[in-house]
Amino acid sequence: MRLRRAAALLLTSLVLALGTGQAQAVGYRYWSFWDRDANTWTYATQGPSTAVPSDGDVQGFRFAVSEDSADATKPRSTADFASICANTPPKDGKKRIALVLDFGTTTDAPEGQTPPRPRTACASVSPDATSAEALATVAKPLRYNTNALLCAIAGYPKTGCGEPVTKENDSNDNASKPTETEGKENDGGPSVGLLAGAGVVALLGAAAVWQARRRRNG
Numbered sequence: 001m002r003l004r005r006a007a008a009l010l011l012t013s014l015v016l017a018l019g020t021g022q023a024q025a026v027g028y029r030y031w032s033f034w035d036r037d038a039n040t041w042t043y044a045t046q047g048p049s050t051a052v053p054s055d056g057d058v059q060g061f062r063f064a065v066s067e068d069s070a071d072a073t074k075p076r077s078t079a080d081f082a083s084i085c086a087n088t089p090p091k092d093g094k095k096r097i098a099l100v101l102d103f104g105t106t107t108d109a110p111e112g113q114t115p116p117r118p119r120t121a122c123a124s125v126s127p128d129a130t131s132a133e134a135l136a137t138v139a140k141p142l143r144y145n146t147n148a149l150l151c152a153i154a155g156y157p158k159t160g161c162g163e164p165v166t167k168e169n170d171s172n173d174n175a176s177k178p179t180e181t182e183g184k185e186n187d188g189g190p191s192v193g194l195l196a197g198a199g200v201v202a203l204l205g206a207a208a209v210w211q212a213r214r215r216r217n218g
Helices: 002-023 131-138 180-186 192-217
Strands: 024-037 040-043 058-066 095-102 119-125 150-152 164-168
Touching: 024 150, 058 131, 095 131, 119 131
Parallel strands: 058 095
Antiparallel strands: 024 040, 024 058, 024 164, 095 119
């Protein structure tokens, strides 16, 4: 009887653990940095403090909760350089950088804070200016941490910087597709849940056999 109760308790614990693992994942709340080329957003290969854009480039910043660069959410704007910098005429000795600032959704916002509306800006800066310097001319105040990680643009968010958070798998407005591993499980490979369930079934079966033998021997 005790063994059967222990097995039932184990089954309940596994179901709760598996359910929780499928519902949430660990992510990080931060500003991601993007380049736009041929109407496509691409995750930047350099940080804004080291990237040196050229005249006519379009770059974007998006605040969201993401697991990593592969899971990062792109800026939602499709504005091009001509439209963003239409009211900023070229000047000798300057370059123009079109910037897209997407402050994200309320789902990704820190508790108690409301994201500003997305906006664009055209930065007119020196030819050797970095993306961070261009950003500083149009979106102050900026906030960085001691590791030079960009924490806030135009004062948002007021607190926090790349902190780990729990994120519902479907909270991202660009829902992630199944990974290669998930696809293999769905194609017939045993999932963790199936293996755990099989272990519990085996344990319950062993308990039943033990109980029957005990009765016969008694």
